[in-house]
Amino acid sequence: MIDTVVAPPASEGESQRGFLFALSAYFLWGLLPFFLKAVAHIPATEVVAHRVLWSVPVAGVVLLLLRRTAELKRAMGSPRTLMMAAATAAIITLNWGIYAWAIATDRALDTALGYYINPLVSIAMAAVLLREKLSRLQIAAVALAAFAVLVLTVEGGGVPWISLVLAFSFAIYGFFRKTLPIGPSQGFFLEVLIMSIPALAYIFWLQWTGQGHFRLDQPGNLALLVACGPASAVPLLLYAFGAKLLRYATIGIMQYIAPSMVFLIAVFIFKEPFSSERAVAFALIWMALALYTWPMLRALRVRAAR
Incomplete structure (x- = not known):
């Protein structure tokens, strides 16, 4: 996912378009585990390298079609902006890598939990780093999430690190992404462009040593690895376009679509074990x-009544 500024919609028509963009993005994210299962036989590091590399042309074409290259040129001329983009790119690449590995190793439930926890981690970070005052409901929500993590720690005999790494890495990415002085689509292109340098070097090394799966005699693997680009870039760009046209409260509620889909896929299609302790933990998270x-729902109802 990608962080962006959410502005009030200018019209009902734009609001509807924004809703469709955002809904499409979350739906595609919810289906992403199927794609990652299809590439599960390929090491997660190689999958992520191709996700980065093939996202570059997709994001580049979108920028050219929208004629949004001027801001990108200014950003590429700023060493500070490039360093900040490199930092956010490294964080989101780590997030992608853990997610791909978790799906491949039958831990989709852990990823769903991570993205359920993410907004609660974000508000906790805002309280600690930005000294933002939390409401009583927010404090209670964070406390319930912490208790859920404790339940999973006791149940699993260890900290649910996959969920926590995904939640914290994306929260940290969102926190620093807000400081990047560039638009969301331009920022995403800059991030994948920067990461494409080590990604391309890694892919060349894999191919040179005979470990790579990007081979003409393996057309299935070749097609899957090229498809990593659209599978990564399209939902991110759809989200960026949708978030610009929707209110923050709407986006805040819609963000649970993807982890809910992943949860259902993990339990009913991937048949991952769902113990009673996990059921308690997920119930706490949902509470x-x-x-x-x-408060978001209440705000939406107030606006709708006006």
């Missing part, structure tokens, strides 16, 4: 999210 989301 926490209900507390977190209630």
